[in-house]
Amino acid sequence: MEINPSTLIATIINFVILFAVLKYFFFAKVEAIINERENLINEKLDFADExxxxxxxxxxxxxRMLKNAREEGKLITERHKQKAEKVYEEIVNDANQEAKTIIERAKVEINREKEKVEDQLKREAIDLAIELSKKVIEKNIDEEKNREIIGEFITKVGNS
Structure with missing residues (x-):
């Protein structure tokens, strides 16, 4: 293959002319478009970074807000827990006081009933003594026998 020098020179001259025309008319516009695209991309990257x-x-x-909310939630829970414990203690104290009051009333009532029973026993003892005296008088038993009967009666009443 043989290279023709005139064709080679013509091709180089055409290339230089084409390059000069392209550079004069198009390279500035292409460079401006490329710069514009580069600036747009840089702006978008900066915006993305921001x-x-x-x-x-x-x-x-x-x-930070979530941490504060958790802490506040813990504080609220703790306050409610303390209030609940306080209410619990008040209820227990009230119940204990009520129980003491009921026990005191029961003791008073027991004492009253005890006194009633003692009074009733005394009345019965008196009634029996009167009845015994009537029998003693009616039977006209001797004095020693009377003492014996009264002694037995007192022993019986004392054991009851």
Whole structure:
């Protein structure tokens, strides 16, 4: 294959002319478009970085707010727990006081009943003594026999 010098020179001259025309008319426009695209991409990257930073700050703020909410929730729970314990203690104290009052009333009532029973026994003893005296008088028993009967009666009443 043989290279023709005139064709080679013509091709180089055509290439240089084509390059000069393209450079003069198109390279500036293409370079401007490329620069414009590069600037747009850089702006979008900067905006994305700013948005990522904002998102990170929002996430940090949300985490702080969540932590505060948890702490506040714990405090509220603790306050309610303390109130519940206080109410529980009041209820227990009231119940104990009520139980003491009921016990005291029962003791008073028992003492009253005991006194009633003692009074009734005394009346019965008196009635029996009167009845015994009537029998002693009616039977006209001697004095020693009377003492014996009264002694037995007192022993019986004393044991009851």
């Amino acid at each position: 948005e990522a930073e904002k998102a990170r700050m929002i996430a940090i703020e949300n985490e």
